Amino acid sequence: MGKPVAMTGNIAVANAMRQINPDVCAAYPITPSTEVMQQFASFVADGKVDTELVTAESEHSAMSACIGAAAAGGRVMTATSANGLALMWEMLYIASGNRLPIVMTVVNRALSAPINIHGDHSDGMGARDSGWIQIYSENAQEAYDNLIQAVVIGQHRDVRLPVMVGMDGFIISHSIENLELLSDQEVKDFIGEYLPLYPLLNIKQPVTYGPLDLQDYYSEHKRQQAEAMKLAKPVILKVAQDFAALSGRKYGFFETYRLDDAEMAILTLGSSAGTARFVIDRAREQGVKVGLIKLRVFRPFPMKELQAALGHLKALAVMDRCDSFGAAGGPVFSEVRSALYDLSPHPAVVNYIYGLGGRDLGIAHIEQVIRDLQEIRQTGCIRELLTYLTVRE
Amino acid sequence: MSTNELKGWKEIPIGGVIVEAGNSARYETGGWRTFRPLMDGQLCKNCLFCWIYCPDSAIEVEDGKVKGINLRYCKGCGICARECPAKAIQMIEEAKVSAGE
Ligand code: SF4
Ligand code: SF4
Numbered sequence: 001m002g003k004p005v006a007m008t009g010n011i012a013v014a015n016a017m018r019q020i021n022p023d024v025c026a027a028y029p030i031t032p033s034t035e036v037m038q039q040f041a042s043f044v045a046d047g048k049v050d051t052e053l054v055t056a057e058s059e060h061s062a063m064s065a066c067i068g069a070a071a072a073g074g075r076v077m078t079a080t081s082a083n084g085l086a087l088m089w090e091m092l093y094i095a096s097g098n099r100l101p102i103v104m105t106v107v108n109r110a111l112s113a114p115i116n117i118h119g120d121h122s123d124g125m126g127a128r129d130s131g132w133i134q135i136y137s138e139n140a141q142e143a144y145d146n147l148i149q150a151v152v153i154g155q156h157r158d159v160r161l162p163v164m165v166g167m168d169g170f171i172i173s174h175s176i177e178n179l180e181l182l183s184d185q186e187v188k189d190f191i192g193e194y195l196p197l198y199p200l201l202n203i204k205q206p207v208t209y210g211p212l213d214l215q216d217y218y219s220e221h222k223r224q225q226a227e228a229m230k231l232a233k234p235v236i237l238k239v240a241q242d243f244a245a246l247s248g249r250k251y252g253f254f255e256t257y258r259l260d261d262a263e264m265a266i267l268t269l270g271s272s273a274g275t276a277r278f279v280i281d282r283a284r285e286q287g288v289k290v291g292l293i294k295l296r297v298f299r300p301f302p303m304k305e306l307q308a309a310l311g312h313l314k315a316l317a318v319m320d321r322c323d324s325f326g327a328a329g330g331p332v333f334s335e336v337r338s339a340l341y342d343l344s345p346h347p348a349v350v351n352y353i354y355g356l357g358g359r360d361l362g363i364a365h366i367e368q369v370i371r372d373l374q375e376i377r378q379t380g381c382i383r384e385l386l387t388y389l390t391v392r393e
Numbered sequence: 394m395s396t397n398e399l400k401g402w403k404e405i406p407i408g409g410v411i412v413e414a415g416n417s418a419r420y421e422t423g424g425w426r427t428f429r430p431l432m433d434g435q436l437c438k439n440c441l442f443c444w445i446y447c448p449d450s451a452i453e454v455e456d457g458k459v460k461g462i463n464l465r466y467c468k469g470c471g472i473c474a475r476e477c478p479a480k481a482i483q484m485i486e487e488a489k490v491s492a493g494e
Binding site: 100160203211213216218220221315 | 399402405408409410412414
């Protein structure tokens with residue numbers, strides 16, 4: 001087991017990248033992810049990695065360069081946030097459509113306008129249909145661990161998909177926490193040698209990337225992507241198992257806390273899980289049977305597994321750090337509630353949209369959620385399907 | 394490509410990647426044509442500019458001499474006619490060709 005070190009989420013992730021030693025990183029700075037590439041650029045300058053660092057003129061170009069390098073046959077990584085991710089938009093689909101296992105840290109941040117640089121999930125959630133695997137992290141340790149696992153997941157021959165690993169802007173990216181790093185050799189052995197599938201640089205077998213794909217074959221290629229997402233599920237669990245053997249830290253599609261005997265639960269992803277755990281402990285002392293489920297993998301969405309984990313509940317509060325304006329609710333809510341529809345009986349499910357633009361989610365807010373759940377549990381009625389928490393009336 | 398040759402999603406390489414070099418020969422672009430190049434062998438000096446410029450490799454050459462234009466691939470873009478220094482190629486509307494004018 002490694003010795004504990006104190007680092008911000010960004011520096012932890014930059015160290016994961018140093019240990020992964022990718023062939024190419026192309027990036028453009030944006031708060032709050034800038035520090036990842038800034039620190040990594042120091043590693044490049046100091047000769048700590050062999051990476052070709054491409055400082056592109058925009059995030060669109062950064063992702064384009066990543067795609068080119070990955071098609072050429074390289075192991076490729078980058079990092080971005082918010083509007084940077086938005087500017088990569090078109091290229092995200094090209095990375096996944098070309099089946100290039102690029103790994104990207106997304107330091108989750110609110111999208112403008114109005115301009116705001118703080119943490120919420122609007123950026124990542126907006127990219128949920130882009131064909132990337134999405135993993136969300138609660139703290140710096142998870143951001144580090146998830147990034148290393150992401151490399152192995154994405155490059156797996158059954159998967160071959162790009163992976164984005166999220167962590168909450170500032171709350172995780174800029175807070176110093178204790179974590180354990182693996183040794184450089186352990187990371188090197190864990191990720192293994194990268195074997196590209198159809199490298200452009202293999203002149204003995206010339207290939208074409210990105211040819212026109214019309215009515216005759218486009219549907220078949222999209223069907224393959226859907227299959228890769230399905231096959232990613234066992235791979236994610238296998239990689240987590242191997243990672244636990246190496247590090248002692250266990251991961252799955254989600255993590256549960258005091259859920260087995262719970263009648264009510266809160267589902268969240270990212271950093272707010274810590275606060276939720278604290279409030280749940282206090283409620284448990286009062287005899288309130290409430291638990292927590294922290295979703296780690298949002299794509300592929302673990303529908304069957306959530307059904308099994310949540311089916312026994314009477315009431316569930318799904319917390320979204322992002323709105324989907326005009327939709328049935330936040331993006332996590334819509335999918336979780338849909339997953340539970342098949343169960344009979346199924347828990348009453350309500351949605352809370354919280355923490356937009358970095359607004360703090362406090363203890364009192366989660367206490368309110370638990371009070372609401374208790375009321376639903378007692379009366380069997382839902383008063384508000386969707387509540388905007390942490391907003392002034 | 395006729396429909397009976399189309400493969401299922403399990404049988405094709407992922408990512409829309411073409412893994413077989415030179416398979417564009419199986420993709421006939423001649424059906425796109427609205428103008429057809431007509432070459433005047435008398436004027437042609439065999440400079441092979443048309444052969445170099447043709448984006449679909451439709452100009453057929455044998456022993457350093459232009460043999461003709463393969464209409465299965467010629468998409469009628471007119472580049473050959475424009476680049477020919479001897480003005481040996483003229484673009485004729487397909488409709489007129491088929492009407493026998
Ligand atoms: S018209 Fe265009 S495609 Fe046809 S032979 Fe000339 S250059 Fe080639
Ligand atoms: S460009 Fe004109 S002159 Fe030259 S080979 Fe072609 S047809 Fe003949």
